[in-house]
Amino acid sequence: MRLSIKTNTTPILTNKNGSISCLSSTHTLSRSHHRNRGELIHRCIQTPCRSITTLTTGHGSVITRMLDHSSYYNYNSYVLKQDRLNWIRSIYRFVSSNKKHSNSKTKNTSSKKNSKGNKTIHNTDTDEYLRSLQPRITVIGVGGGGSNAVDNMIKGGITGVNFAVANTDAQALRRSKAPIKIQLGAKLTKGLGAGSKPETGRKAAEESINEVLSVTNNSHMVFVTAGLGGGTGTGAVPVIAQRVKERGILTVGVVTRPFMFEGNTRNRMAQNGLDVLSKHVDTTLVIPNQNLLSVANKNTSFLEAFKMADDVLFKAIQSVTDPMLKPGLINLDFADVQSVMTRMGRAVMGVGEADGENRGERAAASAVNNPLLERTSLDGAQGILVNVTGGADMKLSEVQAAADYVSETADNDAQIIFGASKDEKMSGRLRVAVVATGLQ
Numbered sequence: 001m002r003l004s005i006k007t008n009t010t011p012i013l014t015n016k017n018g019s020i021s022c023l024s025s026t027h028t029l030s031r032s033h034h035r036n037r038g039e040l041i042h043r044c045i046q047t048p049c050r051s052i053t054t055l056t057t058g059h060g061s062v063i064t065r066m067l068d069h070s071s072y073y074n075y076n077s078y079v080l081k082q083d084r085l086n087w088i089r090s091i092y093r094f095v096s097s098n099k100k101h102s103n104s105k106t107k108n109t110s111s112k113k114n115s116k117g118n119k120t121i122h123n124t125d126t127d128e129y130l131r132s133l134q135p136r137i138t139v140i141g142v143g144g145g146g147s148n149a150v151d152n153m154i155k156g157g158i159t160g161v162n163f164a165v166a167n168t169d170a171q172a173l174r175r176s177k178a179p180i181k182i183q184l185g186a187k188l189t190k191g192l193g194a195g196s197k198p199e200t201g202r203k204a205a206e207e208s209i210n211e212v213l214s215v216t217n218n219s220h221m222v223f224v225t226a227g228l229g230g231g232t233g234t235g236a237v238p239v240i241a242q243r244v245k246e247r248g249i250l251t252v253g254v255v256t257r258p259f260m261f262e263g264n265t266r267n268r269m270a271q272n273g274l275d276v277l278s279k280h281v282d283t284t285l286v287i288p289n290q291n292l293l294s295v296a297n298k299n300t301s302f303l304e305a306f307k308m309a310d311d312v313l314f315k316a317i318q319s320v321t322d323p324m325l326k327p328g329l330i331n332l333d334f335a336d337v338q339s340v341m342t343r344m345g346r347a348v349m350g351v352g353e354a355d356g357e358n359r360g361e362r363a364a365a366s367a368v369n370n371p372l373l374e375r376t377s378l379d380g381a382q383g384i385l386v387n388v389t390g391g392a393d394m395k396l397s398e399v400q401a402a403a404d405y406v407s408e409t410a411d412n413d414a415q416i417i418f419g420a421s422k423d424e425k426m427s428g429r430l431r432v433a434v435v436a437t438g439l440q
Helices: 082-096 098-104 124-132 143-156 170-175 198-207 209-215 232-245 264-278 289-294 302-325 334-341 359-368 396-409
Strands: 002-007 013-015 018-020 025-031 038-044 054-057 062-065 072-075 109-113 119-123 137-142 161-167 180-183 221-227 250-257 283-288 345-355 383-390 415-422 429-439
Touching: 137 143, 137 209, 137 232, 137 302, 143 161, 143 170, 143 221, 143 232, 143 302, 161 170, 161 209, 161 232, 161 302, 170 180, 180 209, 198 209, 198 232, 198 264, 209 232, 221 232, 221 302, 221 334, 232 250, 232 264, 250 264, 250 289, 250 302, 250 334, 264 283, 283 289, 283 302, 289 302, 302 334, 302 345, 302 383, 302 415, 302 429, 334 383, 334 415, 334 429, 345 359, 359 383, 359 396, 359 429, 383 396, 396 415, 396 429
Parallel strands: 013 119, 137 161, 137 221, 161 180, 221 250, 250 283, 283 345, 383 415
Antiparallel strands: 002 025, 013 018, 018 054, 025 038, 038 072, 054 062, 109 119, 345 429, 383 429
């Protein structure tokens, strides 16, 4: 498949929500027929080609990138099926037609010269188009634990994500803050729950699977989250994850394991559910509730302990979504995240914060040695996602120190994806989030 674009102009389009770099001369995009990965072959009559650089959102997130001096751009994290090729085609069709578009809709277009005297076209009609090119991420909370986790994420302010909850318990479902609520197995359970029976949860998910899948339409990435050990979460999550992944969507399971005091039966059911789930997701991130006891104190209440578990789930998903969707100093695009989470198996995460001297290194050390992790080592991790967040006072040397600590701790051949973002609320403090994937 081949796509050629010829233009005689070098339009530059910018607005408050996004920018597209210039496109000029003759460019050819072709689809590789490599068995294991897709490639976009980019050739230009200019040598070196400097006419295609990046398409970004106004928040700074890179949507697609063509690097200078390169003869090809490897999209090994994108499978270039017809829909993806159409996605690329639409970008270049939009850019090449910009001059005509700006002339025909002058009421929505303005232009001015920047400090260098170059003319810049501003077009307010592109806002929706650029937003449509951002990665679409869906979080589905399954069962009581998953629903509570989603409510906590909504309350915590995770934005740019499509939230849904699915439960067999109609009463609990009505209490959820999620905009999309799905009753699982209405005929089977009559809205009364799964009775702590994973088999009932599985059958309920199968009954309602089409409704669940409709929530994932056009999604690039789906998180399925639940508390394992009960009936709905344990039984339904593997069914939902399997069907979502069959759609070619990057699928990540984020689940908790029960406290030991919840009993052997519940812990055994959780392990069985985890074994099944792991076969049907790209990456499984497991939070052992038992490890929360190491950071709790004797006055921590029962409800506070479960709230702590919800907060860990919140941070796990936030550490992946924020670098893609929020403005950052060093942004991650979806291809970056996909490259370290596709078919990676088991994962762990940790978050550390520090202030004062050497806070970059100390925050990274706290994240890597987080007591909530099932293991306090990055040994064997094939992919590592690192995000450093700080206030306006965050220094480059501190970001570098955090990155160096993670790099030195990880295996030499680990693929490390790094992002940095600013949060005014973090003044005086530095937070490092680490997600390590591909653990055996």
